[in-house]
Amino acid sequence: MTISRRSLVTGAAVLGTAAALPASGQAWARPEAPGSPGQGPGNPGKPGKPVKKGPSPATAATEPFTVPLAVPRPLRPLRAAGHDFYRLTTGESEVELLPGATTRIRAYNGRISPLITARRGRPVLIRQVNRLDVPFAMHLHGGHVPQRYDGHPMHQAEPGDVRYYHYPNEQRAATLWLHDHSHGTGHGHHHSDSAESIYRGLAATYLLTDDFEDELPLPRGRYDVPLQIRDAKFEDDGTLRYDPQGFMDRPTFLVNGSPRPYFKVAARKYRLRLMNTSNDRFFLLRLRDGTPMTQIASDGGLLPAPAQAWAVPLWPGERIDVVVDFSQYPVGSQVVLESLASFPGETPDVMRFDVVREAHDPSSVPGELRPAPDLGTPALEREFRMRFDPETGRHLINERVFDMNRVDFRPRLGETEAWTVVNEDVEMNIPHSMHPHLSHFRILDRNGRPPGPAEAGLKDTVTVAPGETVRFAVRFTDYTGLFMYHCHMMNHVTMGMMGQMETVR
Numbered sequence: 001m002t003i004s005r006r007s008l009v010t011g012a013a014v015l016g017t018a019a020a021l022p023a024s025g026q027a028w029a030r031p032e033a034p035g036s037p038g039q040g041p042g043n044p045g046k047p048g049k050p051v052k053k054g055p056s057p058a059t060a061a062t063e064p065f066t067v068p069l070a071v072p073r074p075l076r077p078l079r080a081a082g083h084d085f086y087r088l089t090t091g092e093s094e095v096e097l098l099p100g101a102t103t104r105i106r107a108y109n110g111r112i113s114p115l116i117t118a119r120r121g122r123p124v125l126i127r128q129v130n131r132l133d134v135p136f137a138m139h140l141h142g143g144h145v146p147q148r149y150d151g152h153p154m155h156q157a158e159p160g161d162v163r164y165y166h167y168p169n170e171q172r173a174a175t176l177w178l179h180d181h182s183h184g185t186g187h188g189h190h191h192s193d194s195a196e197s198i199y200r201g202l203a204a205t206y207l208l209t210d211d212f213e214d215e216l217p218l219p220r221g222r223y224d225v226p227l228q229i230r231d232a233k234f235e236d237d238g239t240l241r242y243d244p245q246g247f248m249d250r251p252t253f254l255v256n257g258s259p260r261p262y263f264k265v266a267a268r269k270y271r272l273r274l275m276n277t278s279n280d281r282f283f284l285l286r287l288r289d290g291t292p293m294t295q296i297a298s299d300g301g302l303l304p305a306p307a308q309a310w311a312v313p314l315w316p317g318e319r320i321d322v323v324v325d326f327s328q329y330p331v332g333s334q335v336v337l338e339s340l341a342s343f344p345g346e347t348p349d350v351m352r353f354d355v356v357r358e359a360h361d362p363s364s365v366p367g368e369l370r371p372a373p374d375l376g377t378p379a380l381e382r383e384f385r386m387r388f389d390p391e392t393g394r395h396l397i398n399e400r401v402f403d404m405n406r407v408d409f410r411p412r413l414g415e416t417e418a419w420t421v422v423n424e425d426v427e428m429n430i431p432h433s434m435h436p437h438l439s440h441f442r443i444l445d446r447n448g449r450p451p452g453p454a455e456a457g458l459k460d461t462v463t464v465a466p467g468e469t470v471r472f473a474v475r476f477t478d479y480t481g482l483f484m485y486h487c488h489m490m491n492h493v494t495m496g497m498m499g500q501m502e503t504v505r
Contacts, residue, residue, distance in 0.1 A: 063260075064259075064260035064347060064349040064351075064352065065260060065261070065262045065349070065351075065352045066099070066259075066260075066262075067099060067258050067259055067260070067261045067262070068258065068261055068262060068263070068264075069255060069256060069258050069261040069262065069263035069351065070112070070113070070256045070257055070258045070261070071225060071226075071256065071263075072111070072113055072114055072115040072205065072226065072256060073115065074115045074116065074117045075109070075114055075115065075116055077116075077124070082122065082123070083122070083123050083124065083125050084118065084119075084122060084123070084124045084125070085124075085125045085126075085127070086116065086124065086125070086126045086127070087109075087126075087127050087129075088108050088109060088126055088127070088128045088129070088138075089108070089109055089110075089128075089129045089131055090106065090107070090108060090128065090129070090130050090131060090132055090136050090138075090202060091106070091107065091110070091130075091131030091132055092104055092105070092106055092107070092131075092132065093105055093106075093107045093110040093111075095107070095110070095111075095112055095257070097112065097234075097238070097240075097254070097257055097258070097259065098234060098238050098259060100238075101237060101238030102238060103234070103238045103239065103240050104239070104240070105200050105201035105240060106132060106197050106200040106201045106202045107201050107202065108178070108202065108204050112201055112256070112257030113203065113204070113205065113226075113228045113256040113257050114204045114205070115204070115205045115207065115226060116178070116204060116205070116206045116207070117207050117209065118167070118169050118206060118207065118208045118209070119169065119208070119209055119210070120169050120170065120171065120172070120173060120208060120209065120210035120211070121169060121170065121210075122169060123166060123167060123168050123169055124165075124166075124167040124169060125164065125165070125166050125167075126138070126164065126165040126166075126167070127162065127163075127164055128157065128162070128163045128164070128165060129161075129162050130157040130158065130159055130160065130161050130162075130163070131159075131160075132159060132197075133159050134159065134182070134193050134197070135156040135157060135158050135159070135182045135183075135193070136156060136157050136180055136182055136197065136202075137151040137152065137153055137155060137156035137157065137180060137181045137182045137183070137194075138151050138157075138163070138165060138178055138179075138180065138181070139151030139178070139179055139180070139181035139437075140165075140167055140176055140177075140178055140206060141176055141177050141178070141179060141317060141435075141460070141461075142174055142175075142176040142177070142299055142300065142319075142440070142460045143167055143171075143176055143206075144168070144170065144171045144438065144439065144440075144477075144478070144479075145165075145166075145167050145168065145438075145479070146166070146168075146478075146479045146481070147479060147480070147481025147482055147483060148481070149165045149166050149167065150437055150438070150483060150484075151180075151181040152181070152482055152483070152484065152500075153181065153182060153183030153404065154404070154482070156181075156182045156183065169208060171208070172208075172210060172212075172300060172301040172302075172370070172458070173208050173209045173210040173212065173213040173301050173302070174208050174297070174299065174300050174301035174319075174458075175205070175206075175207060175208075175226070175273045175275060175297065175299075175319040175321060176205075176206040176207070176208055176319075177203060177204060177205055177206055177228075177275055177277065177319070178203070178204040178205075178206055179194065179197075179198050179202060179203050179204075179277070180193070180194040180197035180198055180202045181194050181484070182194050182197065183402075183404065194490060194493065194494075195244065195279050195490035195491050195493065195494045196242055196244075198277065198279060198490055199232075199240075199242050199279050199490075200240060200242065201240075201257075203228060203230075203277040205226045205228060205273075205275065207226065207273070212370065213301075213302065213370075216302075216366060216369070217362065217363050217364045217366070218271055218296065218323070218363055218364075218365065219268075219269050219270055219271040219323060219363040220271070220363070223266075223268065223269065223270050223271065223363070224270075224271040224273070225263075225270060225271070225272055225273065226256070226273045226275065227255050227256060227272055227273060227274050227275065227351075228254075228255065228256050228257075228275045228277045229253065229254070229255050229274060229275065229276055229277070229278070229283060229285075229314070229350060230253070230254050230276070230277045230278040230281065231250035231251070231252065231253055231254070231278050231281040232250055232252045232253075232254050233246060233249055233250045233251065233252065234252055244491050244494065247279070247280040247281065247491065248343050250278075250281065251343075251345075251346050251347070253339070253349070253350050253351075255350065255351045258351075260347070260349050260350065260351060260352075261351050261352075262334075262351065262352045262353075262354050263351060263352070263353050263354065264354050264356045265326050265353050265354065265355055265356070266326065266355070266356070266357050266358065266359035267326050267327045267329065267330075267331055267355050267357065267358050267359060268325070268326060268327050268359040268360070268361035268363070269323055269324070269325045269326070269327070269361055269363050269364075269365075270323065270324050270326065271296070271321060271322075271323055272321070272322050272323075272324060273297075273319065273321050274312065274314055274319065274320045274321070274322060275318075275319045276314040276315060276316050276317065276318050276319075277316075278316050279316060279489065279490040279491055280316060280489050280490070280491055280492075281316065282313070282314070282315050282316075282341050282431070282463075283313070283314045283339045283341060283350070284311050284312070284313050284314075284339055284340040284341040285311065285312045285313075285314060285337060285338070285339055285340075285350065286310060286311040286312070286337070286338060286340060287324070287335055287336070287337060287338075288335070288336040288337075288338050289335065289336075290310060291324075291328060291335075292308045292309060292310050293308075293309050293310075293312060293322040293323070293324050294306045294307070294308055294309075294322060294323045294324075294325075294365055295307045295308075295309050295312065295320055295321070295322050295454050296321050296322065296323055296365060296369060297319075297320070297321035297369075297457065298318075298319065298320055298321075298454065298455065298457045298458070298459055299318060299319050299440065299458065299459045299460040299461055300440035300457055300458025300459055300460060301370065301457065301458060302369040302370035302457065303369055303370070303372075303453065303454070303456055303457040304368070304369060304370065304371055304372050304453075304456050304457060305367060305368055305369055305453060305456075306323075306365050306366075306367070306369060306453075307452070307453035307454040307456075309322070309454065311340060315431070315433060315461070315463040315488070316433070316461075316488050316489055316490065317433065317435055317460075317461040317488035318461050318463070318488075320454075323365050324353075326353065326355050327361065329355045330355070331355055331356065331357060331358060332355065332356075333354075333355040334352055334353070334354050334355075335352065335353040335354075335355070336349055336350075336351075336352050336353075337349075337350045337351050337352070337353070338350055370457075372442060372456060372457050372458060373442075373458070375416050375441075375442055375473045375474070375475045376416040376473075376475065377416060378416045378417055378418035378473055379415050379416055379417070380411075380415065380416075380417045380418070381417070381418045381420065382409065382417055382418070382419050382420070383398075383419075383420045383421075383422065384397055384398060384419060384420065384421045384422065384434065384485075385397070385398055385399070385422045385424055386421065386422065386423050386424065386425070386432040386434075386464070386487065386497065387423075387424040387425050388425055388428055388430050388492075390428070393495060394495050394496040395432075395487065395492040395493075395495045395496050395497035396496065396497065397486075397487075397497055397498070397499055400499070401495075401496030401497075402486075402493075402496050402497070402498040402499060402500075404500075406499075406500070407482070407500060407501065407502045408499040408500060408501055409501050409502075410501065410502045410503070410504050411476050411501055411503050411504070412476075412503075412504055412505070413476055413477055413478065413479075413480065413503055413504070413505055414475065414476075414477060415475065415476075416473055416474070416475045417473070417474055417475070418444065418471055418472070418473055419434070419436075419441070419471065419472055419473075419474060420469060420470075420471045421434045421462070421464050421469070421470045421471075421472075422464070422468075422469045423464040423465060423466050423467060423468050423469075424467075425466045426466045426467040428466070429466050430466060431463055431464065431465055431466060431489070432463070432464055432487045432489065432492065432497070433461055433462060433463040433464065433487050433488045433489060434461070434462055434464065434470075434485065434486075434487065434488075435460060435461040435462075435485065435486055435487070435488045436460070436474060436483070436484075436485040436501075437483040437484045437485065438476050438479065438483045438503065439460075439474055439475060439476045439477065440458035440459060440460050440474075441458070441459055441460070441462075441472040441473060441474035442457075442458060442459070442472060442473050442474075443455045443459060443462060443470065443471070443472045444471040444472055444473055445470070445471050446468060446469070446470050447468055447469055448469075459472070461488050476503045479503065480502075480503050480504055480505060481502065481503060482500050482501070482502050483500065483501055483502075483503060484498060484499070484500055485498070485499055485500070485501060486498035486499065
């Protein structure tokens with residue numbers, strides 16, 4: 001694979017611009033405390049089905065607020081023997097993302113951005129059939145699951161295969177997501193087709209709830225809304241174009257599969273579960289009028305306390321839950337969510353909230369949410385140095401690319417470790433991230449400074465700026481076996497930025 005150094009440097013420069021924004025002591029403006037669901041786009045299309053009249057696909061892809069937000073209805077499980085049983089088929093489907101056209105995507109059950117709701121203590125069992133013409137390995141991102149159900153590439157389903165996944169759901173309530181983690185299906189030195197499968201639509205939301213969170217007076221029900229945010233490139237006929245090097249040329253923002261949609265809201269508080277399901281795109285999200293949002297959760301669930309933020313940084317794989325109080329606006333107001341990290345020439349609009357009615361609001365955001373667990377004192381230190389090698393076009397962790405036959409280290413279950421992640425790509429100005437499977441972690445410091453309130457909770461993905469060093473404490477528990485750790489810029493994974501560890505007793 002030929003990598004354009006110019007495209008890497010130019011794209012990284014835009015990310016560097018985001019890195020230079022006011023940060024209140026943290027990279028990329030990390031938030032600091034001062035002092036009836038619609039059908040919408042994404043429904044499966046049928047061959048020969050007439051499409052609705054509307055803007056041309058090219059127009060719809062660039063003109064914001066012409067399409068309503070598609071809010072997914074939860075998939076319905078079969079409930080038996082204390083389990084929730086789902087049937088998921090991964091395959092190609094024709095869906096209407098842009099008005100007046102159909103787009104071929106890779107999907108679960110023919111749906112874009114589907115939703116599974118789960119309950120702590122009630123396991124989920126999934127029968128997954130692979131109808132794709134490439135292998136598929138389903139990973140529950142943020143899930144605490146046994147090795148055989150973690151989506152390791154050695155367990156990937158070949159075309160036509162059936163796999164079963166068992167998720168115990170013995171962990172805190174959190175916003176998780178399902179995506180492909182296949183390996184070795186690309187060409188040349190590609191090490192994974194997961195980047196393309198995620199880009200083409202294989203991303204499902206997995207909302208895990210529990211009793212603790214239910215006791216809090218947070219917005220719920222129809223006022224608790226998952227928002228998968230990503231970028232895309234469409235041809236004029238609606239075709240979704242995938243170019244591994246084209247991360248600077250994906251000008252359309254999709255929210256739950258809807259291009260820059262509008263969403264009708266009541267004048268009350270909403271919980272918005274922001275998920276970045278892009279391969280490489282960074283979002284710095286804010287309300288255009290400058291009204292602050294209240295962050296209440298990150299990857300691993302609720303924060304110890306809410307954090308006020310004028311802008312929310314969201315990197316690939318990360319999830320951030322915010323509460324927005326639309327009672328601050330009179331009925332008839334239109335509130336735009338935009339990204340301050342857009343590339344030159346792009347429209348920064350992500351979506352628009354239209355305040356259409358008054359509403360009673362019994363919800364509130366407590367001053368204390370959920371204490372972070374004590375992971376103990378680290379008994380062992382590990383270091384991970386991440387960089388791009390322009391000579392080979394590979395992304396490296398500790399000077400190595402992924403090798404399925406190599407185990408990099410063996411953590412002991414129950415033993416707390418401190419991981420130091422160093423981004424050496426200062427000259428290239430390329431950000432990287434670290435996502436270990438199996439367990440969440442707690443950030444100890446960034447460049448020696450303790451994390452702010454927005455990073456005080458549990459995380460499973462952390463992004464590290466060029467030249468930055470991040471340390472976090474992690475403790476693997478319960479399950480032995482091979483688990484992945486990797487950057488979550490998925491095209492970096494394709495180019496080798498992944499490893500595997502073996503947890504042992």
